[in-house]
Amino acid sequence: MQSSTKTNIDHYHVVIVGMGPTGLVLANLLGLADLRILILDKFMEPYDLPRAVHLDDEIMRIFQVIGVANEMEKIFRPNLGMRFVDEKNNLLLDWPRSQEIGKNGWKPSYKFHQPDLERILYNRIRKLPGVDIKKGCEAIEAVSNANSVSLRVSDTKRDTIYNIESDFVVGCDGARSFVRNHMGIELEDFGFVEDWLVVDIVLKKERPDLGLFSIQFCGGEQPATYSPGTGHRLRWEFALKEGTCKEEALNPEYVWGLLSRWVNSDEADIERKAIYTFRSTLANDWVKGRFVLAGDSAHLTPPFMGQGMCIGLRDTSNLAWKLISILKSHTTLSFLNSYQIERRPHAKEYILTAIKLGKMLGELRSEASGEKRKPIHMKSLTPKIGKAFKIKEADFARNLSMQPMLSNGEYIDELIGYNFCLYIDEELAKDYKMDAIDIPIFRSNYDTSVKEYLKSLSTKAILVRPDKYVLGSANTLEELNNLLSFKFIRNLTDNMYGKEKLNQWGLK
Numbered sequence: 001m002q003s004s005t006k007t008n009i010d011h012y013h014v015v016i017v018g019m020g021p022t023g024l025v026l027a028n029l030l031g032l033a034d035l036r037i038l039i040l041d042k043f044m045e046p047y048d049l050p051r052a053v054h055l056d057d058e059i060m061r062i063f064q065v066i067g068v069a070n071e072m073e074k075i076f077r078p079n080l081g082m083r084f085v086d087e088k089n090n091l092l093l094d095w096p097r098s099q100e101i102g103k104n105g106w107k108p109s110y111k112f113h114q115p116d117l118e119r120i121l122y123n124r125i126r127k128l129p130g131v132d133i134k135k136g137c138e139a140i141e142a143v144s145n146a147n148s149v150s151l152r153v154s155d156t157k158r159d160t161i162y163n164i165e166s167d168f169v170v171g172c173d174g175a176r177s178f179v180r181n182h183m184g185i186e187l188e189d190f191g192f193v194e195d196w197l198v199v200d201i202v203l204k205k206e207r208p209d210l211g212l213f214s215i216q217f218c219g220g221e222q223p224a225t226y227s228p229g230t231g232h233r234l235r236w237e238f239a240l241k242e243g244t245c246k247e248e249a250l251n252p253e254y255v256w257g258l259l260s261r262w263v264n265s266d267e268a269d270i271e272r273k274a275i276y277t278f279r280s281t282l283a284n285d286w287v288k289g290r291f292v293l294a295g296d297s298a299h300l301t302p303p304f305m306g307q308g309m310c311i312g313l314r315d316t317s318n319l320a321w322k323l324i325s326i327l328k329s330h331t332t333l334s335f336l337n338s339y340q341i342e343r344r345p346h347a348k349e350y351i352l353t354a355i356k357l358g359k360m361l362g363e364l365r366s367e368a369s370g371e372k373r374k375p376i377h378m379k380s381l382t383p384k385i386g387k388a389f390k391i392k393e394a395d396f397a398r399n400l401s402m403q404p405m406l407s408n409g410e411y412i413d414e415l416i417g418y419n420f421c422l423y424i425d426e427e428l429a430k431d432y433k434m435d436a437i438d439i440p441i442f443r444s445n446y447d448t449s450v451k452e453y454l455k456s457l458s459t460k461a462i463l464v465r466p467d468k469y470v471l472g473s474a475n476t477l478e479e480l481n482n483l484l485s486f487k488f489i490r491n492l493t494d495n496m497y498g499k500e501k502l503n504q505w506g507l508k
């Protein structure tokens with residue numbers, strides 16, 4: 001793939017270091033807001049070792065905002081769920097995933113092939129006029145100036161070194177983050193460290209008997225994971241036994257030996273294999289001056305919930321509207337602190353739950369008495385984001401909002417885009433100067449789905465943020481006034497985008 005440089009400027013609003021899924025989604029979110037963005041990666045091609053295969057419906061809403069969800073859905077497969085079984089195949093834990101469209105307007109979870117997802121995100125940023133792309137370019141030095149930052153970049157293709165200025169640098173540069181190291185940021189370590197062998201195979205013939213549920217094989221000598229992907233692609237992961245030599249574990253004979261319980265080399269080809277040390281860490285600071293972290297540079301989780309990338313994409317959706325607000329509406333720099341306050345505890349909850357699941361894999365086993373244990377039923381996490389704003393709040397505040405489907409079959413995020421939005425009861429709206437608010441407003445008489453949504457929350461108004469989290473609610477005029485008084489809401493709205501923008505740019 002070729003690098004593309006659309007404009008020839010040396011000062012950007014934001015330089016994104018790293019073109020993995022986190023950097024690509026952030027570039028899409030910021031590029032659509034007409035900001036001047038540079039995204040760079042030290043490699044020419046995307047990372048091609050087996051990694052993410054699962055994402056959830058919150059992530060589909062982010063893809064919906066940037067106009068790629070339908071394209072993604074065509075190559076995804078709805079996920080049936082995950083089961084933990086013991087050595088005798090007794091069910092120990094069941095995490096079924098519904099096949100119905102849920103409150104987010106999508107099925108709760110999907111399977112995919114990470115390179116496909118990255119390709120769609122990459123093709124999209126190439127269409128955004130404000131986004132410059134540089135491949136084979138490594139950030140090697142960073143300096144903070146009074147009101148900007150400069151990066152020193154080594155262009156390996158041209159064998160040159162040059163400087164780039166920007167208002168912000170976001171390190172989406174993965175586990176060994178250069179930006180994080182430059183910021184001198186320490187990691188909180190939750191102590192989970194295990195070596196696993198990860199193998200992707202492609203079936204040469206159908207094997208429906210293997211099934212479409214992910215299975216965690218607990219206990220025994222070597223805990224393992226089976227994770228069916230899309231098309232003919234299947235994933236197995238094996239905990240490495242202590243003392244196993246990593247080189248030996250990557251040997252095809254060794255790998256086929258492990259796989260032989262399920263599949264053999266006449267039936268499938270090994271596509272990719274890698275050994276990873278699964279870790280569990282969280283950066284202590286996510287923002288330092290004009291440097292920011294997002295994705296794996298800020299957090300690492302063992303992959304047992306299939307959430308590492310999802311956490312990073314939530315970071316981008318939280319971060320982008322704050323950067324837009326600061327860059328285009330002159331909201332104060334300190335507004336960025338809310339990013340860490342909100343995202344860090346949220347990410348931590350996923351990491352700690354993934355560690356629990358990882359430990360269960362090693363520890364859950366059939367009872368010595370031989371009696372079956374009652375399976376645990378697991379539900380998806382729905383943590384609140386941390387509390388960054390002083391606001392009186394109802395139970396549902398700081399949680400993800402729902403995405404109502406309108407009577408004409410259209411989903412409401414399509415109309416809202418990346419913007420604030422107010423759902424309001426007609427009676428309350430009558431007494432308020434609604435013309436003064438320049439954000440999408442859905443009154444209860446607009447559609448029965450809006451009325452039902454407010455009724456389900458027993459509230460008269462809710463304000464939803466661009467990242468689809470509920471900022472707060474109101475039942476009286478005074479509460480509504482307070483809710484809408486946030487300066488950043490008024491500042492931001494001119495610069496956000498929705499369906500019209502995607503249409504105008506031919507991206508829909």
Ligand SMILES: Cc1cc2nc3c(=O)[nH]c(=O)nc-3n(C[C@H](O)[C@H](O)[C@H](O)COP(=O)(O)OP(=O)(O)OC[C@H]3O[C@@H](n4cnc5c(N)ncnc54)[C@H](O)[C@@H]3O)c2cc1C
Binds near residue numbers: 055
């Ligand atoms: C076995 C396994 C299974 C997984 N399964 C799932 C799953 O099912 N679901 C899920 O959500 N997540 C999963 N994950 C996690 C997921 O793959 C990662 O969280 C995700 O890829 C991280 O994306 P990122 O963009 O933050 O970082 P990366 O994808 O690591 O991208 C970082 C980029 O930065 C570039 N870079 C680094 N330093 C520099 C520099 N100095 N200058 C320029 N460029 C630089 C790198 O070249 C790289 O392209 C899994 C991970 C593993 C290992």
